[in-house]
Amino acid sequence: MGRSGDHAIEAEGLVKVFGETRAVDGIDLAVPRGTVFGVLGPNGAGKTTTIRMLATLIKPTAGRARVLGHDIVEEADAVRSSVSLTGQFASVDDELNGRENLVLLGRLYGFPKAAARQRADELLEAFGLTDAADKLVRDYSGGMRRRLDIASSIVITPELLFLDEPTTGLDPRSRNQVWDIVRALVSGGTTVLLTTQYLEEADQLADEIAIIDHGKVIALGTSAELKAQVGSEVLHVRLADVAQRPVAEEVLSDLLGERVEPATDPALLVARASGAEHAADAVASLARAGIAVSEFSLGNASLDEVFLALTGHPADATDQPDPTDPTHAAEREDAA
């Protein structure tokens, strides 16, 4: 472990076992201060369990971690005084109104009554919730709940903020608002550990990304580094006729000497290409084989493609998990 002064989080071999399930199976993390660190993975990958261990909600089965220089087991109380958590299922009190939620937390942090109220009003104003301050939170929209949730996390300016899937279930506009808030928090000096199952979100916000699957880190790096692991350039070909896919796959893999990656969209072919001339050849070969192409592009790999290349399955395949699927039992039990 390096000096804790440089890192907001240092974790070594974190493991959490629920019954038979190894929800987290040996995770190492090093998050520099003042950065956004993204933990990316599908449902059930162990993201929430990891965040709950780091936020001292549950104890690791094995391994250790220091958060802001404090051991998460031995010095849990010290960790709690400098971190905030915005949980996956909105850590706000539905049965109170927005202002009461914030005053409650202010009081719990030790503010006298008047100061707690003043702080609540500041936050309501900053997060555009002044008009809804006296309404019960259960009547809030998803975006408003999230904003109140994040406001609740900064009643005391935290050195480190845990955001567990902050935009899951939000409409695009609310999602953009949350992103703006996160960027503002980071520019204010707060370190953020963010979990997400949206590749675009990690791409947009995170300085560094750990991709986790089945409780293990399977790739680590900046968004650009992860994309480079897959190949700098990727060819996208959209077929006019899906029935021609097998022929098109054969043409492309013969030409590029590369496997055509499986994709969720049957009309889309994705393959690594090492340069523009290869791409040009590809177009020509497809045309010669009588394959109609409706769209063609050469560009950087998206994180979706990175995930697919690393795990062999697309990241969004488990966006809507089957509640009866036992592979998600650990995450659910954990979240309950």
Next chain:
Amino acid sequence: MTVTENELVLSEESIKAALAPSIERPSRASALSASLTFGWRAMLKIKHVPMQLFDVTAFPIMFTLLFTYLFGGALAGSTAEYLRMLIPGMVVFTVCTITMYTGSALNTDIHKGVFDRFRSLPIWRPAVLVGMLLADAVRYTIAALVVTILGVILGYRPGNGPLGVIAAIAVLLVFAFSLSWAWSVIGMKMQTPEGVMQVSMTFLFPLTFASNVFVNPETMPSWVQAFVNVNPITHLTNSARGLMNGDLVVSNIGWVLLWSLGLVVVFAPLTMRIYNSER
């Protein structure tokens, strides 16, 4: 109904400004202050949904009327005579029965996302539960007063006057607060609020009925009497009758306080252990 949302533009400046609060970070909240804050939270919930007080008003009124008019004549010769025995006992019965809702309320509450936040706060950990139980004491007081006032309307006259009634309720609150810790253990362990109620009732019904609340134990078989005589509800009922009517035997209060202490010593640490380890 969902609150409508205006077109909202959040400025980076205002969020940054909010991050640097105008007020200095205060020192850590004391255990008492944190507990009282959680008590305030429970009071706010009642303020927003006053129907939550249904169980501490309608239920006691119904039971008191039923027992007075259905059984009063048979058990004590006349309803007037029965009231002197029944009302203090009914206050005890009502409040002890209501304590069982503590477990199911806790079970509902603790599975909400906001508990994740509470757990991640730098506060005295038992404050969440102590605060809830303190707020429950308010509900218990309401129930006790409802029964007493109804009794007075029906013709009950407490011999020791209002001070006696207050003293009786005070002893009762100590016991009810202590008993709540037992339900909170069940509340944390069970999966659903319904399950909590079922388990709680299994304990509560024998405890409250196999006592001297409703009838004089002299007519019961000796093995039942043996149980009734050591049942804390019996000591509590004797204390309440003594304090409200006169003829107090002080040792009864001693037994109640001893039971209360025992319940807290056993169940409060157990509750906290589950609270800290479960999730």
